[in-house]
Amino acid sequence: MNKLIVSPSPHDENYINTSNIMLHVCIALLPAFIAGCIFFGPRAALVTAVCVISAVISEYLCRRLMKRDNTIGDLSAVVTGVILAFNLPVTVPLWIAVLGSFVAIAIVKQLFGGLGQNFANPALTARIVLMVSFPSAMSKWVLPFQWKENADAVTCATPLVLRGMSADELSELGQDIPAYLDLFLGKTGGCLGETSALALLIGGIYLIARKIINPAAPVTFIGTLALLSLISGNDSIYEILAGGVFLGAFFMATDYATTPITTKGKIVFGIGCGIITFIIRHFASLPEGVSFAILLMNILTPYIERYTRPDVFGAREVKNEK
Amino acid sequence: MKKLNGIRLKHRKNTEDFKTVQLPLPKKVIFPMSMHMGAPCTPLVKVGDVVKVGDKIGDCENAFSVPIHSSVSGTVAAVSDYINAMGNKCKCVEIETDGLQTLSESINPPVITDKLSFINAVRESGVCGLGGAGFPTHIKLNPKNEIDTLIINAAECEPYITSDYREMIENTDDVLNGIEFLRNMLGIKQIKIAVEANKPQAIKNFQELTKNDSTVSIVELPSIYPQGAEKVIIYNSTKRIVEEGTIPADIGVIVINVSTVAFIYRYIQTGMPFITRRVTVDGNAVKNPKNVFIPVGTPIVEVLNFCNAEIDNLKVVLTGGPMMGMCVHDINMPILKTTNALLAFNRYDDKKTSACIRCGRCAAVCPFNLIPAEIEKAYKTRDIEDLKSLKVNLCMNCGSCTYVCPANRKLAETNQLAKTILPRN
Numbered sequence: 001m002n003k004l005i006v007s008p009s010p011h012d013e014n015y016i017n018t019s020n021i022m023l024h025v026c027i028a029l030l031p032a033f034i035a036g037c038i039f040f041g042p043r044a045a046l047v048t049a050v051c052v053i054s055a056v057i058s059e060y061l062c063r064r065l066m067k068r069d070n071t072i073g074d075l076s077a078v079v080t081g082v083i084l085a086f087n088l089p090v091t092v093p094l095w096i097a098v099l100g101s102f103v104a105i106a107i108v109k110q111l112f113g114g115l116g117q118n119f120a121n122p123a124l125t126a127r128i129v130l131m132v133s134f135p136s137a138m139s140k141w142v143l144p145f146q147w148k149e150n151a152d153a154v155t156c157a158t159p160l161v162l163r164g165m166s167a168d169e170l171s172e173l174g175q176d177i178p179a180y181l182d183l184f185l186g187k188t189g190g191c192l193g194e195t196s197a198l199a200l201l202i203g204g205i206y207l208i209a210r211k212i213i214n215p216a217a218p219v220t221f222i223g224t225l226a227l228l229s230l231i232s233g234n235d236s237i238y239e240i241l242a243g244g245v246f247l248g249a250f251f252m253a254t255d256y257a258t259t260p261i262t263t264k265g266k267i268v269f270g271i272g273c274g275i276i277t278f279i280i281r282h283f284a285s286l287p288e289g290v291s292f293a294i295l296l297m298n299i300l301t302p303y304i305e306r307y308t309r310p311d312v313f314g315a316r317e318v319k320n321e322k
Numbered sequence: 323m324k325k326l327n328g329i330r331l332k333h334r335k336n337t338e339d340f341k342t343v344q345l346p347l348p349k350k351v352i353f354p355m356s357m358h359m360g361a362p363c364t365p366l367v368k369v370g371d372v373v374k375v376g377d378k379i380g381d382c383e384n385a386f387s388v389p390i391h392s393s394v395s396g397t398v399a400a401v402s403d404y405i406n407a408m409g410n411k412c413k414c415v416e417i418e419t420d421g422l423q424t425l426s427e428s429i430n431p432p433v434i435t436d437k438l439s440f441i442n443a444v445r446e447s448g449v450c451g452l453g454g455a456g457f458p459t460h461i462k463l464n465p466k467n468e469i470d471t472l473i474i475n476a477a478e479c480e481p482y483i484t485s486d487y488r489e490m491i492e493n494t495d496d497v498l499n500g501i502e503f504l505r506n507m508l509g510i511k512q513i514k515i516a517v518e519a520n521k522p523q524a525i526k527n528f529q530e531l532t533k534n535d536s537t538v539s540i541v542e543l544p545s546i547y548p549q550g551a552e553k554v555i556i557y558n559s560t561k562r563i564v565e566e567g568t569i570p571a572d573i574g575v576i577v578i579n580v581s582t583v584a585f586i587y588r589y590i591q592t593g594m595p596f597i598t599r600r601v602t603v604d605g606n607a608v609k610n611p612k613n614v615f616i617p618v619g620t621p622i623v624e625v626l627n628f629c630n631a632e633i634d635n636l637k638v639v640l641t642g643g644p645m646m647g648m649c650v651h652d653i654n655m656p657i658l659k660t661t662n663a664l665l666a667f668n669r670y671d672d673k674k675t676s677a678c679i680r681c682g683r684c685a686a687v688c689p690f691n692l693i694p695a696e697i698e699k700a701y702k703t704r705d706i707e708d709l710k711s712l713k714v715n716l717c718m719n720c721g722s723c724t725y726v727c728p729a730n731r732k733l734a735e736t737n738q739l740a741k742t743i744l745p746r747n
Binding site for chain 1: 326331332481553557563564565566567636637638639640644645646647648649650651652653667670671673676677678679680681682685686689690691692693695696712713716719721722724725726728729730732734735738
């Protein structure tokens with residue numbers, strides 16, 4: 001007879017694991033990927049592929065160099081690669097995309113200990129690094145469907161820039177302020193995966209239905225932004241549909257490693273993101289503030305967590321705060 | 323009312339319709355002197371002694387203990403050392419059966435005149451909590467505080483196990499008579515029979531049979547593990563919270579397992595001590611899952627053979643359910659008073675543990691709102707202050723956190739380890 005195995009309880013099996021969670025996230029990113037390819041052409045697919053491949057290679061090499069277990073099987077590098085690509089303009093030089101992946105995986109993720117240990121969202125931090133380092137390449141937007149016309153790429157402005165322009169400036173540029181429907185579908189200039197609120201919403205709902213993400217952060221993020229916009233007399237529908245709000249809210253403000261664990265914490269996180277995004281968009285010199293908002297809230301996450309610990313059932317004394 | 327978290331498990335109550343069958347008499351039985359919570363017993367017999375069914379073979383002067391009776395008639399073959407599944411040592415008595423099952427003369431219905439004689443009789447019966455924890459029942463039934471509510475724990479929330487359910491179906495009258503007896507003895511105002519919703523037949527039977535009794539109500543618990551945990555069942559049946567450092571009796575509640583109640587009634591009628599129990603035998607290595615009446619002390623291997631288990635192919639054998647049950651390291655170990663199920667599996671998934679991704683599932687399922695991921699971090703750095711403020715001491719080891727962890731981290735185990743480094747006070 002074999003020796004019996006003795007292990008601590010529980011012994012019931014559950015088939016959830018990290019790679020299938022990441023696979024669900026990849027599936028949820030598919031609609032936005034398809035939308036990106038439709039609006040910005042095959043180069044959107046190329047940029048995404050380059051980001052994914054370079055992210056996976058970076059992960060593999062880092063783990064190899066550090067003599068740690070190979071973790072590319074958990075698919076988290078794939079997710080980071082796709083999200084980074086979604087944060088880039090379709091015209092971005094490929095070497096910049098590769099550099100972005102390296103920053104995301106090697107510096108932001110692996111140098112801090114790998115999956116679950118990084119304090120800032122890798123893809124988002126990489127985007128900010130690239131934005132600061134290569135401002136012109138990172139803000140060269142093209143109009144949707146321009147790729148079909150075989151003409152030289154004409155740069156255009158993003159919806160958030162357009163709304164700040166006067167009528168004269170708009171006519172000089174030859175662009176109109178996009179209609180809600182175009183914003184919702186994603187038929188505007190912008191990063192290759194962030195323009196289609198509809199596609200991102202489908203992905204987000206998929207993740208919520210699959211219980212992969214908690215709706216608390218995205219809902220409070222978008223809700224806070226809309227509310228502040230409404231109070232301040234701005235167009236709140238335009239506010240939430242333009243720019244990277246949906247991508248940020250559903251795919252970056254829900255990142256496990258860099259956002260609070262508890263629902264209460266997630267709500268605080270979402271509200272904070274909404275407020276900071278609004279402040280940056282309206283009071284700072286940048287048109288877009290989603291990335292910085294999420295990054296700032298990432299940094300606050302440990303503090304949010306400490307002060308939003310749920311009351312333990314039946315616990316006697318008050319939690320001693322540290 | 324705030325809902326407590328929990329997890330949905332596959333019920334796997336494969337044996338729920340299987341009428342209990344009797345195990346043939348084993349050749350040898352082993353009685354560890356510590357099957358209950360509390361002080362271990364001292365053997366009252368020596369090698370060569372002849373014992374009859376129901377003879378007391380172990381007892382302890384400490385009140386927080388219960389005596390042990392022989393489940394067979396035969397000769398004491400050995401009084402030796404025994405290591406239980408927890409790794410603790412105690413004495414054990416081995417008896418070779420003579421096959422006659424001669425009844426002891428000491429088996430007489432107890433004379434019960436008042437509460438004290440009742441409590442003494444419960445102790446003498448050798449019964450302890452049959453749900454698995456083995457808390458001495460006579461201690462539970464005799465609290466200092468006044469009790470207004472008796473909760474009958476019939477949740478049976480663990481997968482596979484149906485032994486309590488079969489008690490409710492096969493011995494419904496014993497359960498109800500036992501409840502009535504306890505009510506009269508302890509002067510209890512209200513009784514709640516708490517049954518998980520996955521046992522509709524039991525709920526229906528109880529509802530019909532108690533419809534004229536205004537003191538008894540049936541609580542249908544949701545099928546969310548762990549409903550049977552004491553603090554959870556109290557909260558879900560009475561909305562009362564058992565606070566840290568207190569016991570249910572402090573808020574006027576006693577929780578008692580349904581099979582224990584039925585046994586107490588039978589003991590009062592017959593005087594037959596607790597020597598046989600119903601055990602659910604199941605698991606993928608068991609070809610014929612069954613509910614079996616087993617003499618306490620029977621080696622597990624005999625039970626497995628009776629149910630045609632693949633003895634040569636066993637990987638994991640559990641006593642109790644898959645969530646909180648304990649691994650057995652040797653199938654010659656005996657069935658104990660607290661063994662409500664015996665599960666045998668022919669595979670063991672040794673899933674690799676990977677990094678915590680901070681998904682928060684562990685915190686989302688904890689019935690007590692603990693944050694196992696944080697506890698794990700605090701334990702790693704031996705941060706006693708943080709462990710205290712994280713309230714790891716309240717963890718009941720239900721295993722839900724480990725169950726849902728996508729990184730296969732042994733969070734429940736870490737919680738237990740973390741408890742051991744907390745200063746005792």
